[in-house]
Amino acid sequence: MTPSRRDLVAWLLGAPLAVACRGRGRPPTPDGELLTPGKAAGHRLRDAGRGGAPPDVRIPDDRWRRTEVVVVGGGVAGLGAAWRLLRQGVRDLIVLELDDVAGGTAQAGASAVTAYPWGAHYVVTPMRHQVAMRALLAEVGALDGEDAGGEPVAAEAARVREPEERLFHLGRWYEGGYLHAGASADDHAQLARFTAEMDRWAGWRDGAGRRAFALPAAAGSDDATVTALDRESFATWLDRHGFTSSRLRWLCDYACRDDYGLLAADTSAWAGVAYFAARVAHPGAEHQPVVTWPDGNGRLVAHLAGALGDRLRLGHAVADVRPAAGPRAHPAGDGGDGGVEVVALGPDGPVGVRARRAIIAAPLFVARHVVAPVRAGARALPVIDRGAWAVANLHLDERLRTRPGDAPVAWDNILHDSPSLGYVVATHQGGRDHGPTVLTWYYPFTGDAATARRELDGASRADWAEVALADLGRAHPDLRARCRRVDVAYWGHAMARPRVGAVFDPALAAARAPLGPIHWAGSELSGLALFEEALDHGVRAADEVVAALAGGAVPP
Amino acid sequence: MTAPADAPAAPRAHRPPPATLLYVNVVVVATCGLVYELLAATLGSYLLGDSVLQFSLVIGLYLSAMGVGAWASRHIEGNLARRFIDVELAVALVGGLSAPILFLAFAEVQRFQVVLLGFVFVIGSLVGLELPLLMRILQRDVAFKDLVSRVLSLDYAGALLASVLFPLLFVPELGLLRTSLVIGLVNALVALWGTWLLADQLGRTTVIRVQAAVVIALLGAGLVFSSRLTTWSEDRIYADEIVHAQTTRFQRIVVTTGKSGFQLFLNGNLQFASADEYRYHEALVHPAMVAAAEAGRPPRRVLILGGGDGLAAREVLAHPSVEAVTLVDLDPAMTGLSRRFAPLAELNRHAFDDPRLTVVNDDAFVWMSDAPAGWDVAIVDFPDPNGFALGKLYTRHFYQLLAARLAPDGAIAVQATSPLFARRSFWCIVRTMRAAGLTVAPYHVAVPSFGVWGFALARRAAFPPPTEPPAVPRRFLDREAMAAMFRFPADMAEVETEINRLDNQMLVRYYDAEWRRWQ
Numbered sequence A: 001m002t003p004s005r006r007d008l009v010a011w012l013l014g015a016p017l018a019v020a021c022r023g024r025g026r027p028p029t030p031d032g033e034l035l036t037p038g039k040a041a042g043h044r045l046r047d048a049g050r051g052g053a054p055p056d057v058r059i060p061d062d063r064w065r066r067t068e069v070v071v072v073g074g075g076v077a078g079l080g081a082a083w084r085l086l087r088q089g090v091r092d093l094i095v096l097e098l099d100d101v102a103g104g105t106a107q108a109g110a111s112a113v114t115a116y117p118w119g120a121h122y123v124v125t126p127m128r129h130q131v132a133m134r135a136l137l138a139e140v141g142a143l144d145g146e147d148a149g150g151e152p153v154a155a156e157a158a159r160v161r162e163p164e165e166r167l168f169h170l171g172r173w174y175e176g177g178y179l180h181a182g183a184s185a186d187d188h189a190q191l192a193r194f195t196a197e198m199d200r201w202a203g204w205r206d207g208a209g210r211r212a213f214a215l216p217a218a219a220g221s222d223d224a225t226v227t228a229l230d231r232e233s234f235a236t237w238l239d240r241h242g243f244t245s246s247r248l249r250w251l252c253d254y255a256c257r258d259d260y261g262l263l264a265a266d267t268s269a270w271a272g273v274a275y276f277a278a279r280v281a282h283p284g285a286e287h288q289p290v291v292t293w294p295d296g297n298g299r300l301v302a303h304l305a306g307a308l309g310d311r312l313r314l315g316h317a318v319a320d321v322r323p324a325a326g327p328r329a330h331p332a333g334d335g336g337d338g339g340v341e342v343v344a345l346g347p348d349g350p351v352g353v354r355a356r357r358a359i360i361a362a363p364l365f366v367a368r369h370v371v372a373p374v375r376a377g378a379r380a381l382p383v384i385d386r387g388a389w390a391v392a393n394l395h396l397d398e399r400l401r402t403r404p405g406d407a408p409v410a411w412d413n414i415l416h417d418s419p420s421l422g423y424v425v426a427t428h429q430g431g432r433d434h435g436p437t438v439l440t441w442y443y444p445f446t447g448d449a450a451t452a453r454r455e456l457d458g459a460s461r462a463d464w465a466e467v468a469l470a471d472l473g474r475a476h477p478d479l480r481a482r483c484r485r486v487d488v489a490y491w492g493h494a495m496a497r498p499r500v501g502a503v504f505d506p507a508l509a510a511a512r513a514p515l516g517p518i519h520w521a522g523s524e525l526s527g528l529a530l531f532e533e534a535l536d537h538g539v540r541a542a543d544e545v546v547a548a549l550a551g552g553a554v555p556p
Numbered sequence B: 001m002t003a004p005a006d007a008p009a010a011p012r013a014h015r016p017p018p019a020t021l022l023y024v025n026v027v028v029v030a031t032c033g034l035v036y037e038l039l040a041a042t043l044g045s046y047l048l049g050d051s052v053l054q055f056s057l058v059i060g061l062y063l064s065a066m067g068v069g070a071w072a073s074r075h076i077e078g079n080l081a082r083r084f085i086d087v088e089l090a091v092a093l094v095g096g097l098s099a100p101i102l103f104l105a106f107a108e109v110q111r112f113q114v115v116l117l118g119f120v121f122v123i124g125s126l127v128g129l130e131l132p133l134l135m136r137i138l139q140r141d142v143a144f145k146d147l148v149s150r151v152l153s154l155d156y157a158g159a160l161l162a163s164v165l166f167p168l169l170f171v172p173e174l175g176l177l178r179t180s181l182v183i184g185l186v187n188a189l190v191a192l193w194g195t196w197l198l199a200d201q202l203g204r205t206t207v208i209r210v211q212a213a214v215v216i217a218l219l220g221a222g223l224v225f226s227s228r229l230t231t232w233s234e235d236r237i238y239a240d241e242i243v244h245a246q247t248t249r250f251q252r253i254v255v256t257t258g259k260s261g262f263q264l265f266l267n268g269n270l271q272f273a274s275a276d277e278y279r280y281h282e283a284l285v286h287p288a289m290v291a292a293a294e295a296g297r298p299p300r301r302v303l304i305l306g307g308g309d310g311l312a313a314r315e316v317l318a319h320p321s322v323e324a325v326t327l328v329d330l331d332p333a334m335t336g337l338s339r340r341f342a343p344l345a346e347l348n349r350h351a352f353d354d355p356r357l358t359v360v361n362d363d364a365f366v367w368m369s370d371a372p373a374g375w376d377v378a379i380v381d382f383p384d385p386n387g388f389a390l391g392k393l394y395t396r397h398f399y400q401l402l403a404a405r406l407a408p409d410g411a412i413a414v415q416a417t418s419p420l421f422a423r424r425s426f427w428c429i430v431r432t433m434r435a436a437g438l439t440v441a442p443y444h445v446a447v448p449s450f451g452v453w454g455f456a457l458a459r460r461a462a463f464p465p466p467t468e469p470p471a472v473p474r475r476f477l478d479r480e481a482m483a484a485m486f487r488f489p490a491d492m493a494e495v496e497t498e499i500n501r502l503d504n505q506m507l508v509r510y511y512d513a514e515w516r517r518w519q
């Protein structure tokens, strides 16, 4: 049964608001479009592959291509793998991406006014050890050398412009992301103690000199002191350490919702602490500066995809990945295997690609259906909890009013008492402070993902536009009058969620190992979804492939 | 013209209206009429300049329009009382809304003079109709010679009342907008009152009273709305009369006039006073022009960022070597006003009509990222950094962009707030420019309406501060002034500050803290 718009608003935002929304003379919902990236093609593949049979497609001989490496999935992991391969001299490669645009969950859109993100919208300034991130950011001009200690410095224009955040609470906007107004002495004391605890973790090093928490996660320690955190929830950890201040707990919940789409009660304490500690270079340092662009991480995607040229094939849904054998196998099959065959459904019919190696940079829940050895039971892939998100882009014809005394509009504008994350302003970073703009509104479903996907499916674009307008309308009475268009994206399988035990799950570690000529990338192999993780796994998989092609041993 | 069909066929028993009360009507009608005339003339001379021309045009047209109205009154037949009330309500509406509509029209339409005179003509004709009609109504009960003498003397008395009250009471207390609306309301109330005085001649009064109520409501709404044009509080903040107020997409522009000239305010902050702006603009422009000339050749291509008032452009265009000036200002309403608003256009010597000047209406920060290079001089005249949207225009990144677009021998001058009142802010700007790789020579001058004001002169290479004033007409900048400018006494000496970056906007925080002390 389809819930009515009012039901939806009531359920998402709490009953009182829905009553407020019930007003009869409400103006019509602004127009817009609905994006459901990958959904139709993905579900066709799933349904075709039901029962363990590969989709039955016959490909004429002239529709087979030969290449060294084929990459399945053109999200950040896939594009990052291809970028690394090119840098390592492997120029004969093909990336197959199901969607009509590159970037996966980091893709961006654009209007006549500005570019804007549809998903991922920032990274943080890399530390010295993040070699790949440093190289990539340097290529896009986002780095400005190093400081005296050799730590990378982000370029001024790439760092998020002040004011970075503001917070709406009880009718007023406050500066910053923590509600200082009205905080008690105990709230402040707990915040200070929490900061000190995160500083302690930022300074912690294991016997091998590794940080406790690092970006990417693989650069951090696997010492038992650290991995123990993955066995309890962040909320439990906070309780155990006496962090009871409601403001601090709000902050921790917000952090988990923001990065993981989970509440602190469901998040691994490892991931909860990592959110804070991995982004602080050393005790006492500020949080590494946020780096962002009007189109969010879409800027990095555009750079990565641009370098690929026609090696990137959009609109190609990979339906089968199988080790090749027999006369059709890749002539230069190495290491005793005959390379791989990949079948994809392209815009004008099925195509085949024969390659020496494949990198799977599509999500594991897709790989389960399309990778033949997995279908055949040669490897059990871990089941990863992927949360659902709704994202709305609200196109305004003019800026919203700021009432006297309110903190001025920031890049990230957070509503304290909302299940949404608030909105980011697309024109903020470019420095255009007047006139039309686009607000990107984020709504993570923190609950059960299957239920969330049903709820997404049951509501229309207009329903979601109404939810976004009602949610932000509390802080902006003039929103509706200014809003000309609301585009909505459903991310049914948005990102891997680091629930308790998910990060150091041995099955996850096992899933990173190559399976014959098939290598694995994808941010979810870290158990959490961040640009840094996606790039790291892409680069790792690319390095494995380079080593294998050179005849060297595949690193364990 | 024959009597209209709806004229009462058999007038009811005729009871004379209380004549004295109708005479009160005459005084009010006369006073209101003259106030509208004075309003139009004042607005015209404020907005278009040349008050002699405006006053004589308005008065002449108004009087002749009254003549037209008086002449036309003979064609009005039928229920005279009814027509009289109609005309009075029309005067109330058109006259009452005249000032608000003219204020809006000035910002919106090109041919303002035509609109202004159109209003004068309509109001004049309607007022011209009033007295003849009233006289014809009273004529039935009063002997002609008494009527003429009383009505005309009261009419002239009303005119005297208006000409005394207008400058002494109405404008100072209410401002032009509210004067217009309040007088319109008085006019409409008198008309409503007339429906009782002339009740016996009017027949059914319901319709006409509803009409009066509608007019009163419209004017009342205008009074509420007028506070969006200028608020009561605004009228009180500004010491002088507001002659132009406009809320654009970007800011609130207010122009006031007083004895010493006029002032421009943006969002309530004084931008210049015509009495002493020459000190500021000569100091802002000439040192950079001289520095560029001394380093290479006399400047030919000049960039002005901000400065929508055109006063920096005036100083730049005075240099004969200048071939092309690009002025980048956010607000088309501001540059439009500087071109069209006569007092301002005179003050900037019609800089916006100079063929060498090109106006770009864009955010200078956004414009700068794809701006052409090769500027011999850049004059940076932004409002003080009192918010993040302005603060970004004082960042290291912005100065880096600007420096990269300067000709090798080019010079930059930046208005840099007061080194006395906002010492940390001033030095923060200077140090930020240095951090952008520029060599900076800070300087200051006294501008009475601002106090001590600071600037920063900069080039990419090291340079000696200029000492010779340029060979252009000047009122202030001479050799002595040039030499004194670059010396900073102890109370304005350099202090340690952070560098203002996009991601810290330190300057906005310094500025906020420093100016708060003085408010």
Ligand SMILES: Cc1cc2nc3c(=O)[nH]c(=O)nc-3n(C[C@H](O)[C@H](O)[C@H](O)COP(=O)(O)OP(=O)(O)OC[C@H]3O[C@@H](n4cnc5c(N)ncnc54)[C@H](O)[C@@H]3O)c2cc1C
Pocket: A038, A042, A045, A072, A073, A074, A075, A076, A077, A078, A096, A097, A098, A099, A102, A103, A104, A105, A106, A118, A119, A120, A121, A122, A123, A316, A317, A318, A319, A361, A362, A363, A366, A370, A389, A391, A442, A491, A494, A495, A521, A522, A523, A524, A528, A529, A530, A531, A532, A534
């Ligand atoms: C709303 C939202 C906000 C986010 N915000 C941030 C943020 O601010 N910062 C941050 O670091 N991270 C953020 N993330 C997470 C970020 O998107 C990921 O960390 C990262 O971009 C994931 O990259 P990926 O390549 O691993 O996966 P994906 O982005 O999921 O890419 C997988 C790709 O594979 C393609 N694919 C799937 N099946 C097939 C098939 N059969 N054939 C071919 N191609 C296929 C998909 O279309 C997709 O393009 C956000 C995510 C979401 C959803």
